[in-house]
Amino acid sequence: MKDLRDRGTVTVSGFILLAVVIAALLYGIQLLPPFIAAIDNESLSPSQIGGAALAVVLFFIVVPSFVVLAPNEAVVLLFFGSYIGTLKRAGFWWVIPFTSKQRISLRAVSLNTSTLKVNDSRGNPIEIAAVIVWHVADAAKAALNVDAYGPFVMVQSETAVRSLASRYPYDSEEHEESLRGSPDKLSLELAEELKKRLAVAGIEIIETRLSHLAYAPEIASAMLRRQQADAVVRARRIITENAVSMVENALSQLESRGVIKMDDSSKTRLVSNLLVALVSEHDTQPVLDLNP
Numbered sequence: 001m002k003d004l005r006d007r008g009t010v011t012v013s014g015f016i017l018l019a020v021v022i023a024a025l026l027y028g029i030q031l032l033p034p035f036i037a038a039i040d041n042e043s044l045s046p047s048q049i050g051g052a053a054l055a056v057v058l059f060f061i062v063v064p065s066f067v068v069l070a071p072n073e074a075v076v077l078l079f080f081g082s083y084i085g086t087l088k089r090a091g092f093w094w095v096i097p098f099t100s101k102q103r104i105s106l107r108a109v110s111l112n113t114s115t116l117k118v119n120d121s122r123g124n125p126i127e128i129a130a131v132i133v134w135h136v137a138d139a140a141k142a143a144l145n146v147d148a149y150g151p152f153v154m155v156q157s158e159t160a161v162r163s164l165a166s167r168y169p170y171d172s173e174e175h176e177e178s179l180r181g182s183p184d185k186l187s188l189e190l191a192e193e194l195k196k197r198l199a200v201a202g203i204e205i206i207e208t209r210l211s212h213l214a215y216a217p218e219i220a221s222a223m224l225r226r227q228q229a230d231a232v233v234r235a236r237r238i239i240t241e242n243a244v245s246m247v248e249n250a251l252s253q254l255e256s257r258g259v260i261k262m263d264d265s266s267k268t269r270l271v272s273n274l275l276v277a278l279v280s281e282h283d284t285q286p287v288l289d290l291n292p
Helices: 014-040 046-065 139-144 149-167 183-201 217-257 264-279
Strands: 011-013 066-069 073-079 082-087 091-095 099-105 109-112 116-119 125-136 203-215
Touching: 011 014, 014 046, 014 066, 014 091, 046 066, 046 091, 066 073, 073 139, 082 139, 099 139, 109 149, 116 149, 125 149, 125 183, 139 183, 149 183, 183 203
Parallel strands: none
Antiparallel strands: 011 091, 066 091, 073 082, 073 099, 109 125, 116 125, 125 203
């Protein structure tokens, strides 16, 4: 593929050419009565015929070459199929005649991809979508390197989102990167991948962000129960670890202060009772030992 990129082109202020056209029209109006009289008398001279033909030809050459360009727009110019430059300066311009003109918007575009159903790195079906903000940075590449840059951006964006989702798990418990746990890093990675994919079309990525992330409906309820079970296990682990620490601290303080002296059997019963009281999900009821 030929490497095309934006370059300047030859232009003239449209107001100058417009003034020339208006002056030529005024001059032609002055010559119109003698010309009409010559037609009526059938006495047209070759110079009159040639001048009229030249005026018509010049009019249809000059007028179509005027271009009005708004801010954040570009016009890609082709002269008989050859790229001759890109006009980006806003204003009223006159360009080389016989050029075809393709307008390209340079404004930022916000693309919300459709919700895609893919498998994460663990094979779990998930739903994912992203918001991508982009704009055309190189109008020549956008116009000439791809057939239609809008659909091209859409297809490449969805492909990049699918590729990203397949490389990471939806969630992780071992503090590794995941789709749900590392949104900022994944947004940067998605932007870098899109930058490489869209470079051929002259597209610049401004921002990317995941807009939708969820388990697929067929496994959503099962995954919710698993997450709840994992949360319960983590909570019980923390409670148990803290309870053991509290019991150890209590025994240490009792022994160091000499409040009571306990044998191994008494320590075992105390530890058992304290752990039950601290770990139990319900209020514990004390049982009094009345044996002497």
